[in-house]
Amino acid sequence: MSAPSGNPVPSAPPSYEEAVGINVNYPHPYPVPGPGQKPDGKGMNLPPNMGQTPPANNPVTVQTVYVQQPVVFYDRPVQMCCPSCNQMIVTRLSYDSGALTWLSCGGLCLLGCIAGCCLIPFCIDALKDVDHTCPKCNALVGSYKRL
Template sequence: MSVPGPYQAAAGPSSAPTAPPSYEETVAVNNYYPTPPAPMPGPTTGLMTGPDGKGMNPPSYYTQPVPVPNANAIAVQTVYLQQPVSFFDHPVQMCCPSCNKMIVTQLSYNAGALTWLSCGSLCLLGCIAGCCFIPFCVDALQDVDHYCPNCKALLGTYKRL
């Protein structure tokens, strides 16, 4: 009596190793057209006998050609990744997301929180005669909006406070 060791194959219905499928079988390369039916053995008169014993014509197979992909035509799609833009109080060169052109942003100054706090603190210090409105004339105390010079789209805002 022989006991199979760990290195021996156990006896079974199929002890022969089978090879894995080839690459062509896996991805079905060159399967663009259906395979024609195999010829039937018998007389080569062109007539086949039907179930009732009478002759009949062989069926005609119509195949529609499937377009073969062109190996030279490769679809290339270019993707541009735009880095996040940090807006400050100076113009920025960037690609406008609205019109897709390289631009240098136009700046617009608006009164923000720092402007109003400066005005309020000047009022508390006694500058009531109109000097408290000076922060509204100083660009360094106002918020900055960045616009595209081509399409006038708002691209970003820099808030001072």
């Protein structure tokens, strides 16, 4: 078979990089020694101020940034900095009836506990939602919802 007259026959198959689609002209993340350079880094061109101390007449200002991790509230007291009064505190807990309390009450009613036993979930703190308040300024700092 002969090749069509408009398309020349390629002399060699494409390289792996060309076949896979890797950009062979993409710069390396680290310097690669060129011809005539030693692989230990000697003879490489460094930026002009690399390895030199800054001049004494230009002081370097450093800004320290403190990032506070978000506080996760559960059913235990949390030690934290109150956002309202900026004091280090251990939160005070208060329990309120929430969705889990009411669903437990409804579930007990469906099981036949109608004679007052369905009200037991309102006496159990482990089924209630928890509010975290600051003991110094009484501000609400967080909540934990069971459902």
